[in-house]
Amino acid sequence: MSTLLRLDVREKNFGDRKVLQNVSLTLAAGEIVSLVGKSGCGKSTLLRLIAGLDKHYNGDIFLDGIKLKGVTPDIGLIFQEPRLLPWLSVAENVGFNRPDQDRSRANANPQVQALLHEVGLSDAIDYLPKQLSGGMAQRAAIARGLFNQPRLLLLDEPFSAVDAFTRMRLQDLLLALAAEHGFSVLLVTHDIDEAAYLSDRVLTMGQGDIIEDTTVKLPRPRNRHSLDLATARDDILKVLEEIHAI
Numbered sequence: 543m544s545t546l547l548r549l550d551v552r553e554k555n556f557g558d559r560k561v562l563q564n565v566s567l568t569l570a571a572g573e574i575v576s577l578v579g580k581s582g583c584g585k586s587t588l589l590r591l592i593a594g595l596d597k598h599y600n601g602d603i604f605l606d607g608i609k610l611k612g613v614t615p616d617i618g619l620i621f622q623e624p625r626l627l628p629w630l631s632v633a634e635n636v637g638f639n640r641p642d643q644d645r646s647r648a649n650a651n652p653q654v655q656a657l658l659h660e661v662g663l664s665d666a667i668d669y670l671p672k673q674l675s676g677g678m679a680q681r682a683a684i685a686r687g688l689f690n691q692p693r694l695l696l697l698d699e700p701f702s703a704v705d706a707f708t709r710m711r712l713q714d715l716l717l718a719l720a721a722e723h724g725f726s727v728l729l730v731t732h733d734i735d736e737a738a739y740l741s742d743r744v745l746t747m748g749q750g751d752i753i754e755d756t757t758v759k760l761p762r763p764r765n766r767h768s769l770d771l772a773t774a775r776d777d778i779l780k781v782l783e784e785i786h787a788i
Contacts, residue, residue, distance in 0.1 A: 543570035546726050547592070547694060551601035554587060554750075561587050562599070562750045569694070574720060574727040576737035578778065579747030580786050585730040589696045592728070593619045605694065618692035618725075622699040624683035626671040632658065633667045636686045657685040660722070661715060677708035681715070688719065695720075697729045701736070709733075710766070713740055717762070734782070738775040739764055746781045754781045 547569035554562035562584045569575055577585045590596045592603060594613035603610045605617065626635045636657060637648035648654050649667050658664050661681040671679060680700060687695060697716075701709040713736060720727055731737050737744045738758060746754040758774050765771060 543572060545569070546571040546573075546606055547728070548604045548607075549588075549592065549601070551588070551591060551599055551603070553601070554584075554591065554596075554599040560750060562591075564751055565601075567745060567752060569726050569728060571693075572720075572724055572726055573742050574717075574729070574740055576729045576731055576741040576744045577747060578731060578734065578737050578744060578782065580782075581732075583747045584750045585747055586698050589619070589698050589728065589730055592694075593617055593696055595619075615690035616693045617696060618687035618690060618694070619696045620680075620683050620687045620698070620700045622702055624671070624679040626674075626679060626682060626686075628671050630670075631667070632663060632669050632671070632674070632682050635671070635682055636689055638686065653689065654685075657688055658682075660719060661685045675708075676704045677712065680704060680712060684712075684715070684719070688723065688725075691723070692725055694726045694728065697727065699730055699732065702732065709736070716740065734775050734778050735766075738771055738778060739766060744778050746778070746785060748785050753785050756781060 545568050549565065549567050551562050551565040553560065565588065577588065579585055591599055594610060597612065627638065630638065631649065633649040633654050636654050637651055658667055661684055663678060663681055663685065666674065666678060674682065701712045704712065717740065729740065741758050744756045744758060745752050746756065756778055760770055760774060
């Protein structure tokens, strides 16, 4: 697979506090990679740099060989909270990233309709966010993140606020969408089971740097109850225990 993302962040500081140092990673086209590590180790900060939301760092980030200089439609970002605008319908929220289009007609946009169908929200196209459950709201956020047809999708603990059953359904939805659309995924998670189930590789962060790169050599679809997946999860957990002595 060809390299889609190449990152070399030599240093990122918040005032006198060093948050990231000597972080290098690559992401292949179509690859799913998780970032794990204790709270405050720099995972979310790294995602913000890749998304172009923070330009104040020493280093370089390339997407398909082109140096990133800010926000680009080729990179989508989904947060822990859906962050839907409460005065807009589900359809209008999904199409919000296209200011050149009339948002009042978003429910008639074929691309919006197709995305909402893919995430199982066709019947909720005219709903306001307050009418959605937590899982439905995060499905809408995923559809919004895919509206610009990104080549790389960044997710910052996107399923942590929903119940276990909904989380599993959203994980399977993410896998299905990634396979269908061919985008790469970089996911921040504290859930080791999630990292093992979703990922081709799991990157474990120490304090501001990447300590270990673990390949999950399991074919898809994966069985959540298999011994092989449990072994992969334990391998990731052992690395975390060694790094953070938890």
